[in-house]
Amino acid sequence: MTERLFHFLWQFGYFSAGPLCTDAGEPVQIIDRGRYNQNEGPDFMEARIRIGPALLAGSVELHLRTSDWDRHKHSADPNYRNVILHVVYEHDRATADPTLPVLELQPHVSTLLLEHYEQLLQQEGFIPCEKEVLLVPALVWTAWKDRLLVERLLEKTARIEKLLAEARNDWEEVFWWMLARNFGMTVNSDAFEEVARTLPATLLLRYRGSIHALEALLLGQANLLHGHLQEDYPLMLQREYRYLQKLHPLTQVHRAVHFLRMRPPAFPTVRLAQLAALWQAQEHLFPRLLEAGDPSEVREWFAVTANDYWHYHYRFDETSAYAPKKPGDAFVESLFLNTLIPVLFAYGHLQGKPELKERALHWMRGLTVEDNKVLRRFAAAGISATGAADGQALLYLEKNYCREKRCLDCAVGCALLKRDVPVAMRT
Numbered sequence: 001m002t003e004r005l006f007h008f009l010w011q012f013g014y015f016s017a018g019p020l021c022t023d024a025g026e027p028v029q030i031i032d033r034g035r036y037n038q039n040e041g042p043d044f045m046e047a048r049i050r051i052g053p054a055l056l057a058g059s060v061e062l063h064l065r066t067s068d069w070d071r072h073k074h075s076a077d078p079n080y081r082n083v084i085l086h087v088v089y090e091h092d093r094a095t096a097d098p099t100l101p102v103l104e105l106q107p108h109v110s111t112l113l114l115e116h117y118e119q120l121l122q123q124e125g126f127i128p129c130e131k132e133v134l135l136v137p138a139l140v141w142t143a144w145k146d147r148l149l150v151e152r153l154l155e156k157t158a159r160i161e162k163l164l165a166e167a168r169n170d171w172e173e174v175f176w177w178m179l180a181r182n183f184g185m186t187v188n189s190d191a192f193e194e195v196a197r198t199l200p201a202t203l204l205l206r207y208r209g210s211i212h213a214l215e216a217l218l219l220g221q222a223n224l225l226h227g228h229l230q231e232d233y234p235l236m237l238q239r240e241y242r243y244l245q246k247l248h249p250l251t252q253v254h255r256a257v258h259f260l261r262m263r264p265p266a267f268p269t270v271r272l273a274q275l276a277a278l279w280q281a282q283e284h285l286f287p288r289l290l291e292a293g294d295p296s297e298v299r300e301w302f303a304v305t306a307n308d309y310w311h312y313h314y315r316f317d318e319t320s321a322y323a324p325k326k327p328g329d330a331f332v333e334s335l336f337l338n339t340l341i342p343v344l345f346a347y348g349h350l351q352g353k354p355e356l357k358e359r360a361l362h363w364m365r366g367l368t369v370e371d372n373k374v375l376r377r378f379a380a381a382g383i384s385a386t387g388a389a390d391g392q393a394l395l396y397l398e399k400n401y402c403r404e405k406r407c408l409d410c411a412v413g414c415a416l417l418k419r420d421v422p423v424a425m426r427t
């Protein structure tokens with residue numbers, strides 16, 4: 001028995017309803033087990049419990065053993081003055097406060113449930129409940145995935161809130177940082193964000209009329225215009241960058257971009273050239289994102305092609321076969337998933353605009369699911385993601401709950417363990 005499991009049993013009433021008695025032999029009737037409190041103070045607040053003839057309202061404190069009350073010195077702590085019942089798993093000895101009624105739950109707890117929970121913790125599979133996931137009703141899964149998706153977006157919102165503090169609450173700037181980060185894909189995300197942080201949106205907007213200036217700024221700040229270049233085009237960009245660097249004292253970016261283990265269409269040179277084309281073709285994307293009614297409208301923004309030089313190049317000075325460099329569909333989906341939808345949701349959440357949150361969730365539900373090893377393993381266990389929303393929820397579940405074995409905080413875990421509590425034992 002762990003403290004968290006004991007809290008779980010009380011929280012959901014997974015113990016026999018009666019007859020329950022205090023250590024002094026008075027009958028106990030639970031009207032309301034109270035609200036779970038994970039902050040300072042007693043474990044459950046605002047409980048209502050009848051002890052003998054008296055109906056009491058107040059807090060409930062839980063411990064594995066009665067003696068823990070003295071060990072934690074609760075009698076001297078004013079936060080615990082309102083405790084009406086001390087619920088223990090095992091009543092080992094009387095406390096220093098004989099007036100506080102004690103209820104021992106051990107005889108009322110299902111041993112099946114305890115064994116099952118122990119098994120879950122011991123499982124070594126992909127996720128501890130891998131062999132049992134199909135025992136959980138589809139409705140439970142659906143509601144849980146909906147909640148997980150919101151949790152995941154709230155987690156991203158917290159990160160956006162931090163960026164906003166750094167950007168003096170400038171949403172357009174934060175949106176630019178995130179978009180650039182997303183263009184850097186996994187390998188170059190940090191470097192691209194760093195580049196974006198040195199090139200404010202206001203500066204890039206000034207050069208909207210010149211694709212060469214935009215490329216020079218982006219590729220130059222990413223350290224891709226240094227050294228000995230040969231072809232006329234990169235040499236021209238190099239000269240442009242040197243001029244702009246002097247004109248607008250630009251902070252040097254130290255982080256290097258990488259080409260290794262990457263498909264040529266995702267090379268940082270190509271992605272930065274596409275970003276330059278995007279800056280030239282579109283302006284003020286953030287306010288337009290808030291107004292966009294349909295994702296197809298937003299998809300259009302990214303139907304840009306990098307400048308002509310890139311039709312025959314993936315890197316400077318290396319000619320390749322003709323291939324215009326336009327962001328592919330899968331890449332644009334990843335922009336929706338990692339930047340557009342999280343920013344829309346975060347804005348709705350932080351500005352108190354629920355309709356934007358709803359729209360973000362609606363857009364997420366319209367995206368196709370990504371191909372991912374974790375999602376393939378869920379599918380093999382019988383839980384398939386039908387779209388990106390499902391996929392995001394399952395990825396979040398695996399990372400934040402299953403890996404940490406937080407089955408007691410998980411709706412699937414609750415549903416599985418509940419099966420081990422005979423109906424007659426549920427309070």
Ligand code: SF4
Pocket residue numbers: 127128129130397401402403405406407408410411412413414
């Ligand atoms: S956290 Fe939930 S889904 Fe993950 S292993 Fe535990 S019960 Fe299963």
